[in-house]
Amino acid sequence: MVEWKQEESGKPDKKREELKGKVIRLPDLVEYADGTVASRMVINRKCGSITIFSFDEDEGLSEHTAPFDAVVTILDGECEVWVAGKIYQMKTGETIIFPAGVPHALSAITKFKMSLVMIKEGDDGRK
Template sequence: MEFNSETLNESGKQCRARDELRAKVLNLKDLVGYQDGSVSSRMIVSTRTGSVTLFSFDENEGLSEHTAPFDAVVTILEGECEVWIQGETHQMKEGNTIIFPANVPHALSAVTRFKMSLTMIRDTEHD
């Protein structure tokens, strides 16, 4: 899997690009495009307490099993995918949302090309 991030670092250019999204009506699935054979992302909010990142996955692409130190809310914006949380499989499609609990193994794989929104909520009491 090739990973292509449009805005992973905190350079001034990317931060200004996120600022331009504020106070506007947005269609989230239009803010990240597909790229053949890869996963693309675009961070649209990043704060000390959390972030919102949009992803697009080409068919058969995915994220291998991993954990995160805080809860993550995933909403499918377009297409279909399979999600695994601690060994349990979930079929997801546009409009579905699932919460990945902190420190629990999870993974996902594209059934079709799909886009998702990932909202990470940091537990600042344990930072």
């Protein structure tokens, strides 16, 4: 299991900049890597981020909480997700919202890829 740590950087990244204005396939942005989790940040702003992950079979993210809601969409493969003690099996095309402050984790059943969208600021005044 990998511990989740969100990258904090306001600096422009050449690899992210070259994605702008082009049609892209999110699953193609990160390759599978044997025995590990790989990721590629697509957008990273003060207000939120979009990151694409690939997980080898039996890899995952250990239980953690986040101060903001996070939207996870499975782009390829299957995984098991834990949210507040409930277990869900997810597959390609399915989405779940991890509520802010609620413990969650995930683990690959097969190799899988996901997108993670985190919105850090909103109309409710939270930052």
